[in-house]
Amino acid sequence: MTPQAWINLAYLAASTLFIVAFKMMSGPRTAVRGNYLGAAGMVIAVVAACFEHNVRDGIMRHGAWPLLLLGAATVVGGGIGATMALRYPMTGMPQMVALLNGFGGAASVFVAAGELWNMGARSAGTTDAGASAPLAPWTQFAIATALTGLIGAITFWGSLVAFAKLEELPRFKKAWTNPNRHAINLGLAITTVLVGWGFITHPDWDILYWLLVVLASVLGCTLTLPIGGADMPVVICLLNSYSGLAAAAAGFVIDNNVLVIAGSLVGASGLILTAIMCQAMNRSLVGVLFGGLGTTTTANADDVYAGKVKSASAEEIAMVLENADRVVIVPGYGLAVAQAQHAVRELANALEKRGITVEYAIHPVAGRMPGHMNVLLAEADIPYEKLREMDDINPTFPETDVAIVIGANDVVNPAARTDPTSPIAGMPILDVDKAKTVVVVKRSLSPGFAGIPNPLFAADNTLMYFADGKKAILDLTAALQQG
Amino acid sequence: MPFLAVILADTATVATEDPATRFIRLLTVFLLAMWVGFEVITKVPQRLHTPLTSGSNAISGITAVGAIAVAGALASSMGSIFGLVALALAMVNVVGGFVVTHRMLDMFNPKKK
Numbered sequence: 001m002t003p004q005a006w007i008n009l010a011y012l013a014a015s016t017l018f019i020v021a022f023k024m025m026s027g028p029r030t031a032v033r034g035n036y037l038g039a040a041g042m043v044i045a046v047v048a049a050c051f052e053h054n055v056r057d058g059i060m061r062h063g064a065w066p067l068l069l070l071g072a073a074t075v076v077g078g079g080i081g082a083t084m085a086l087r088y089p090m091t092g093m094p095q096m097v098a099l100l101n102g103f104g105g106a107a108s109v110f111v112a113a114g115e116l117w118n119m120g121a122r123s124a125g126t127t128d129a130g131a132s133a134p135l136a137p138w139t140q141f142a143i144a145t146a147l148t149g150l151i152g153a154i155t156f157w158g159s160l161v162a163f164a165k166l167e168e169l170p171r172f173k174k175a176w177t178n179p180n181r182h183a184i185n186l187g188l189a190i191t192t193v194l195v196g197w198g199f200i201t202h203p204d205w206d207i208l209y210w211l212l213v214v215l216a217s218v219l220g221c222t223l224t225l226p227i228g229g230a231d232m233p234v235v236i237c238l239l240n241s242y243s244g245l246a247a248a249a250a251g252f253v254i255d256n257n258v259l260v261i262a263g264s265l266v267g268a269s270g271l272i273l274t275a276i277m278c279q280a281m282n283r284s285l286v287g288v289l290f291g292g293l294g295t296t297t298t299a300n301a302d303d304v305y306a307g308k309v310k311s312a313s314a315e316e317i318a319m320v321l322e323n324a325d326r327v328v329i330v331p332g333y334g335l336a337v338a339q340a341q342h343a344v345r346e347l348a349n350a351l352e353k354r355g356i357t358v359e360y361a362i363h364p365v366a367g368r369m370p371g372h373m374n375v376l377l378a379e380a381d382i383p384y385e386k387l388r389e390m391d392d393i394n395p396t397f398p399e400t401d402v403a404i405v406i407g408a409n410d411v412v413n414p415a416a417r418t419d420p421t422s423p424i425a426g427m428p429i430l431d432v433d434k435a436k437t438v439v440v441v442k443r444s445l446s447p448g449f450a451g452i453p454n455p456l457f458a459a460d461n462t463l464m465y466f467a468d469g470k471k472a473i474l475d476l477t478a479a480l481q482q483g
Numbered sequence: 484m485p486f487l488a489v490i491l492a493d494t495a496t497v498a499t500e501d502p503a504t505r506f507i508r509l510l511t512v513f514l515l516a517m518w519v520g521f522e523v524i525t526k527v528p529q530r531l532h533t534p535l536t537s538g539s540n541a542i543s544g545i546t547a548v549g550a551i552a553v554a555g556a557l558a559s560s561m562g563s564i565f566g567l568v569a570l571a572l573a574m575v576n577v578v579g580g581f582v583v584t585h586r587m588l589d590m591f592n593p594k595k596k
Contacts, residue, residue: 025535026527026528045548050555055555062557070551073568076574077577082579104540107544107570108546111546114553114562114564115562117561118562140506240540244542247545254549259546259548259549262545266543268520270539272524276532369533369536374529378587
């Protein structure tokens with residue numbers, strides 16, 4: 001076997017490990033090993049890459065320099081990555097993932113740029129690489145390079161904006177709602193395509209590549225800035241998918257299978273999660289990316305709520321809870337924002353001490369990234385087995401004595417089931433209204449993200465507890481312990 | 484070092500493949516891998532979607548392999564600089580991604596601490 005065959009075999013092993021790693025992500029026990037296997041695959045791929053003919057070529061001509069430089073870059077990057085990952089608090093995971101994702105996108109931009117430069121140097125004869133340099137099939141090379149630069153730059157800047165929004169940096173708190181943004185984006189997109197086409201026909205003008213990258217960078221910002229906080233799970237998934245596709249495109253540039261395989265696996269994963277998130281929010285991807293929900297003038301809030309909303313104190317709710325056998329806690333986006341997961345754990349402890357069964361109903365879009373609520377609750381030492389998915393727990397609500405809804409609104413709105421004219425009609429919801437008593441912890445009757453009133457708040461079996469999420473839980477726990 | 488000599492001697496043999504064939508080969512790999520990805524990932528439960536996102540995020544740092552191929556030859560100064568920058572960026576993604584995923588998965592395991 002030639003050395004190249006061995007290298008390709010190593011790439012095959014790495015690709016297989018990646019697939020197995022994804023497969024093992026299906027359970028919490030195997031997922032830890034899956035993550036190790038993914039990392040092992042990455043080590044194999046990177047080591048194999050150091051034996052590629054380009055690198056051997058470099059070693060022949062420059063001695064140990066290529067390896068030293070590659071090692072230095074690896075240590076610097078890896079060190080920064082590890083420090084960031086170890087220091088960031090668990091509650092900040094969505095923005096951490098967004099930031100890391102951005103680095104991957106930027107890396108793809110530079111891979112394509114570097115290869116473009118090498119190609120230019122080779123065809124101009126200014127390199128001493130000699131006969132070993134393969135001549136580029138220009139057009140396909142140029143298309144792949146343009147795509148890599150485009151997707152990579154959009155990923156990088158989009159991820160940075162997503163990071164800033166999730167980190168709640170003051171300047172990014174409000175979504176960008178310039179009425180002309182669609183026209184601006186369209187203009188930018190058309191210009192980008194024209195520049196990209198120009199580059200494909202003249203790949204030796206590398207200024208066009210950089211112009212393309214600059215345009216894609218602006219586009220990455222203007223596409224992400226208008227998207228609101230509640231839609232962030234979708235954006236994170238989509239950017240994740242882009243970073244994979246950028247890597248796959250880079251694989252087309254340098255003709256490398258492992259890049260194409262790993263990139264497309266990530267691309268597929270991001271696309272699936274995007275679809276799941278959109279479905280769970282009952283929104284189309286186009287709707288999330290290009291604008292709000294449209295005008296929603298269905299039920300009037302006053303008609304729904306007038307005189308029917310019952311408010312209760314912590315002591316009254318504690319009395320209801322004391323007589324319960326089974327309590328289901330429904331945490332939502334508001335709980336993630338208030339970071340009340342530890343307070344919820346305290347409440348659950350107090351209930352369980354009284355022999356009450358406590359479970360958690362998790363809606364797919366609860367939190368700020370896919371599955372985020374599970375991580376937040378796991379951090380508060382809530383056992384994985386008690387976190388129940390929507391389809392799993394919905395049939396059990398009729399046997400539930402009390403459902404406590406904290407910081408969730410649209411995902412428990414029964415109008416999705418009962419009112420076919422509602423903007424959220426057909427959206428999968430948690431059927432908390434079927435529980436014997438529903439306690440809703442909420443600051444006011446203000447509508448959720450969909451901007452519609454929630455008949456649940458006016459239902460006969462619902463008690464409203466108006467307070468800030470975290471404080472409400474603490475007061476409730478205190479009342480329960482006194483009672 | 485005969486091993487090294489054999490490896491270095493191989494540099495001159497670069498496969499020649501016509502561009503369209505090459506493109507179709509890569510496209511085949513791309514589509515099949517996408518298919519496998521869809522099949523495998525639809526089986527991941529919602530509870531583990533956050534670690535899945537960060538784990539796949541780490542794997543997207545595979546661009547590091549591309550960066551090595553670009554920088555390793557030291558063929559042109561700018562090309563090498565871009566390649567090395569790309570490698571460092573990709574490594575932030577790779578190492579950060581795997582560490583973050585491990586931290587998250589650790590919390591799902593009751594026996595910790």
